[in-house]
Amino acid sequence: MKFAYRFSNLLGTVYRCGNLNFTCDGNSVISPVGNRVTVFDLKNNKSDTLPLATRYNIKCVGLSPDGRLAIIVDEGGNALLVSLVCRSVLHHFHFKGSVHSVSFSPDGRKFVVTKGNIAQLYHAPGRKREFNAFVLDKTYFGPYDETTCIDWTDDSRCFVVGSKDMSTWVFGAERWDNLIYYALGGHKDAIVACFFESSSLDLYTLSQDGALCVWQCDTPPEGLRLKAPTGWRADLLQREDENEDGDEDEDGEREATVRGKAAPAAEEQQGKVKYSRLAKYFFNKEGDFNNLTAAAYHKKTHLLVTGFASGIFHLHELPEFNLIHSLSISDQRIASVSINSSGDWIAFGCSGLGQLLVWEWQSESYVLKQQGHFNSMVSLAYSPDGQYIVTGGDDGKVKVWNTLSGFCFITFTEHSSGVTGVTFTATGYVIVTSSMDGTVRAFDLHRYRNFRTFTSPRPTQFSCVAVDSSGEIVSAGAQDSFEIFIWSMQTGRLLDVLSGHEGPISGLCFNPMKSVLASASWDRTVRLWDMADSWRTTETLALTSDALAVTFRPDxxxxxxxxxxxxxxxxxxxxxxxxxxxxxxxxxxxxxxxxxxxxxxxxxxxxxxxxxxxxxxxxxxxxxxxxxxxxxxxxxxxxxxxxxxxxxxxxxxxxxxxxxRRKMTEFGNLALIDQDAGEEAGVAIPLPGVKKGDMSSRHxxxxxxxxxxxxxxxxxxxxxxxxxxxxxxxxxAQMLFDPFELDTSVTPGRVRAALRQRDFTRAILMAFRLNEKKLLQEALESVPWDEIDVVSSSLPELYVEKVLEFLASSFEASHHLEFYLIWTQKLLMAHGQKLKSRAGTLLPAVQLLQKSIQRHLDDVSKLCDWNRYSIQYALAVSKQRGMKRPSEPLGSEEEAGASDDDDDDDDDSLHLLGGGHGGEDEDGLLA
The missing domain is CATH 2.130.10.10 (YVTN repeat-like/Quinoprotein amine dehydrogenase)
Known part of the structure; x- marks a missing residue:
């Protein structure tokens, strides 16, 4: 067995902290999950976690305008420059301080980082090779407290920075003559977000107390004048001019603009850029204390989205401040808001619940609604075909995840306490769970309901659960009474109570081949119980220490x-x-x-x-x-x-x-000093004059x-x-080179030569010795379908397992379903009897084959069922109209026209029916 296992995906957690981003096409959400980044593809209904990780939890993510690069910064100030195309880290950098936000300029040439009370402007990494990807251009000072947010003008000439000291600062990205910096006040709380208007220097600022200020600038973006260089810069430029000798190149106009030699007298007389406040609006008109925590603005549609600490969000149209609608999505603080490029979808992240929502505001419907376990996960189980994973958590929830899409599609909340064990039955359609609330429950995956609840005669806490291979017997171990309870799945009755252990039951497992139950306990024994012979103890295995887990081998x-x-x-x-x-x-x-x-x-x-x-x-x-x-x-x-x-x-x-060692002081370990979590969790200050948040909250x-x-x-x-x-x-599989019975005579050229000579068996054997996927695919697909029977029966038994594994993996991506199904059928028919002796080693390949075929069966069966119902509906409508027509006298032109109209109505009804299906299917994929 090969062990080239690599991290593939992260399920169960959809959002932790940090800012959300939409990709350029607006179809995917980039969400920071702890110290990893997950991309949720909303169109194709898939989630994928990038194979990279930071040293600490991610604080902010900056996305380049073309969507190719991302800057990921963690809580310690360590940054990763990541290529989203090849999904790899290009550069490591340390900002030497806690970074609050990162933002690329719209032209992609620069980016700004807010760190402490300063803003730093860096040259963005370009397509040319550079020794250092991040080159510091300027450092901007101004705010007295920590900076909180950034926004750029559309032409990348200026950017604005908000601060906790209630001020907003507008800075020039170049050395402008009439705008070096401009400070704006007008707020009574920390600035949460600030946005420029489209193609303008007009500004919107929002503060934590729910106030919105609208600022108007007296200068358009084209009115910014570059400052003429002085001192050594002017001497340097003069020397360059003398060396150039008057030669003009393609960059001449730009250089003349940058140097700003000949500024008109009229422009010199113009004053500096000035701002004036046009209006001030308040969100909390009812007077309730509700902090504004996140905001996003879509410049094309003038749509402002604001999220609050109570879980409410508002949609307003600016600059008139017209309320479009207001909704509550949870009872926890909204930590991040983002709008996609078209302005249709809005993403919300709630860090308290670990919840990620994508809302389509025009149709008022969810595109995505995912939430992980509130507390830690405790147990998991795979379905027999490997398509689903069920998890149980300390929050009492049971969630079922699709391994292909990475999404949770059903959550069971019947348990009132922590779930301690989960398992599937052999059919794969029933989940059995045990909980500390004293119940064992069985859930049906067909109707998504709790159809059985097993309880003990007196209340007890169940620590583990197991189901036998037939799915008829359910057993659970008790933590406090040291007993094992046996129930019947069919009737729900308690069949027996097994006593004998002298400590809490820590694990249960049924023998896959026999009706024998193994139970592990803290009393340093493992007992084997025979289910067929009155549940007696067949053996007691003495251990040297407390048993914590027990499991049988697959055979x-x-x-x-x-x-x-x-x-x-x-x-x-x-x-x-x-x-x-x-x-x-x-x-x-x-x-x-x-x-x-x-x-x-x-x-x-x-x-x-x-x-x-x-x-x-x-x-x-x-x-x-x-x-x-x-x-x-x-x-x-x-x-x-x-x-x-x-x-x-x-x-x-x-x-x-x-x-x-830095955390060790003369007063002891700094970790002993409990950090107040009031500010982080958005806890409202309970009393006037109190500077801290809720002192009972623990970090x-x-x-x-x-x-x-x-x-x-x-x-x-x-x-x-x-x-x-x-x-x-x-x-x-991509990184694994696995030559199988390889020698020097086997080359890709010889494989293709054998295919040209129609010696398909030899070509397939040589292709499997090289073990290159594209060559294998080429060899197998070159075999005509009517010769598959002969070729498959002539393959040696050693190669049959290899062919089955390749067919199983090809089903997931290939569109040649019928061709590969013929291959599978012929192989199993020709070698079925011989393969029975090696059933154990072939089991993984056969189960992978079953999983792939079952997934296609589910997809195709839905389409076939829909087509069958549509045809039945069309036949029923035509019969109904056919029964009505003989009673009507025909012959007049008006009646003939009416019959034509009826036919048109039939076509319209069928057309609308098909259109409705398309819309429903698309929503189903999106949801």
């Missing part, structure tokens, strides 16, 4: 147990004999918490693996726990194969091995940990629920 011939002493032990369940052991203490490498009194090396002694999962072929095991590492071990050799670092985010706790760093791990049934990827969210790691 049921081996049992793995994780214990509190950081060991993984392997058992033969038939003979109750230990077959192996892995010491994992040194591989966990836990970090040191900020408040720990002991070092990371000593704190690792108390850590252990808390979740286990066998690989699809059963040769390796995946282990994770209270650490940022996930380990893959080879079971037979008992060695570490690979270790994955799931996060490098230093905003999480227990990430660093050594404490930062803490969540600890990095892995709570659950699962391999996909296809074996191509695995998922982990962590503090950051649901991480998906998949095999990177």
């Amino acid at each position: 049921g011939a081996e049992l793995a147990v994780a214990t509190l002493n950081s060991q993984i032990t392997f058992w033969d369940p038939e003979n109750a004999v230990q077959t192996g052991s892995i010491e994992g203490r040194h591989d966990l490498k836990t970090g040191r918490k900020e408040l720990d009194k002991i070092t990371a090396k000593h704190s690792a002694k108390g850590k252990a693996f808390t979740t286990l999962c066998y690989s699809a072929d059963g040769q390796s095991i995946l282990a994770g726990g209270m650490s940022k590492f996930v380990c893959i071990y080879h079971i037979k050799e008992q060695i570490l194969r690979k270790k994955f670092e799931i996060s490098c985010n230093l905003s999480l706790d227990a990430m660093e091995e050594f404490l930062n 803490f760093k969540p600890e990095i940990r892995v709570t659950s791990l699962r391999f996909s049934p296809t074996g191509r990827c695995w998922a982990a629920t962590t503090t950051e969210g649901l991480l998906i790691y998949s095999l990177d």
Whole structure:
């Protein structure tokens, strides 16, 4: 089995903090998720997380006008210059301070960074090769407090900066003679946003107390005059002129403009740029205290969107300040607002709930509405075909995610307390969950409802759940009564209560091949219960420490147990004999918490693996726990194969091995001083004269940990629920060179020569030895469909598995469905009996094949059902009209015209019916 797994996608978290951005075409939203960036494609209904990460949580993202580059800045001031085309980091930079916002100029030649109480203007990285991508041009001073927002004029001549000191500053991007800087007041609270009007220097400023000021400038953008250089700059330009000897080149006009030698006398007499306030408007007319927290302005449509701390947003038309509509989207603070290029879609981010919404204001409907788990995820499970993942969280919610699109399509909220375990039945249409609220619930994915609720005779807290391979028996382990409860899925009745453990039940697992249940407990035992023989205990496996997790191998011939002493032990369940052991203490490498009194090396002694999962072929095991590492071990050799670092985010706790000495003062560790979260969460100041926010609000760093791990049934990827969210790691086929029985005689030229000679079997064998995807596709698609039967039966058995894996992966992207289905059918018909002996190794390939075919079946079946209903409707309408017509006397021209009109009505009704379907389908894709 190959282990070239790489980070693929991040699910379960859609927004954390920072600013939202729309791409240039307006079809995708770029959302910062912790220390990563996710792109939500609204047209194609997909989400994709970029394979890069910052050191801390992302503070702001600046997008270039052409949409090719992005500047991502984290809370520590570290910046990444990212190419969104090739999805890679081009340059690293450190701004040496906390950056609040980044904004590119509309022409893409410069960008401004607000840092502290200054604004810095940089030359944007161009297409030519540069030694340093970020070159500082100017530093602008003026505000006395932190700067908060930036906006540019359409011609990139000036930019405006808002500040917490209630002032707004207009700066010139060039050395203008009549505008160096201009300060505007008029507000009584911190500036939240400021916007220039289209093709003008007129300005709108918004403050936190809900006030909007409209400023008019007496000078158009064309009236800005460049300042003539003085001193050494003038001498330098004069020398250059003498050297040029009067030769004019294509840049001559621009140089003359820049130097500004001959300014007309009339322009010299003109005064400086002046602003006057035209109007002042207030959002909070009712007098309620509601802070304005975010705003966005679309210059073409003059649409202003404002978000507030109460979750309300307003849409106004400027400059008249006409209210279009006002809605409440949540009860939490709106942290970020963005409008797409056409002005139709508005994106809202709520950091308190981790919620991302895209609203189409004209039709007043949601384009996207996604929310992750409010608290951390606890458990996950893959569906049998690998298409869906179900997750349970401490917030009591159960969410089902589509692995292809990355979106959650259903959320179950029936549990009233934290969910402790989730699992799918063998059919894949039923989810069974356990919770601390004392219930085990079964959910139907056909009708999206809770159709069974299993309870115990007396209230107890369930810590784990398991369902047998038939889907008929449901078991759950209790945390406080140390018992295991068995129910019938069909009737919902309690069948039996298994007693014998002397500690809380930490894990349950059914044998995939037999009706045997394994239960792990803190009493240092694992018990095996026979479901077919009156639920008696067949074996008790004694351990050296508390058992934390238990799992069976896919073929049921081996049992793995994780214990509190950081060991993984392997058992033969038939003979109750230990077959192996892995010491994992040194591989966990836990970090040191900020408040720990002991070092990371000593704190690792108390850590252990808390979740286990066998690989699809059963040769390796995946282990994770209270650490940022996930380990893959080879079971037979008992060695570490690979270790994955799931996060490098230093905003999480227990990430660093050594404490930062800068935080150690004479008064103790600075981490002990609880930072007030009032300003960050937008908490209203409760009493007059109080400078701080709510002193009961606590600011803490969540600890990095892995709570659950699962391999996909296809074996191509695995998922982990962590503090950051649901991480998906998949095999990177592009970076993997896997020559299979390769020798020097096999070349692409020989493959194509064999295809020209119509020796298809030899060509396919050589193509699989080279293992290049394009060459494989060319060889397989060159076979005529009527010769597939002969070619597939002549393939050696060793190559059949390779062909099946290639066909399964090709179904996801190829449009030649029928051709590949014929290949699949002929291969399975010709080699089905021989492949039964290697069913275990072939299982991942067959499940990947099933997943791909099932996805196409779902898509095509919807279209076929719609066409069938449309034809039935058309036939019913035609029969109804056919029954009416014989009773009507025909012959007159008017009646003939009426019958023609009826036919036209039929066509119109069918046309409208088809049009309605198109609109509905498109909305379905968007939603």
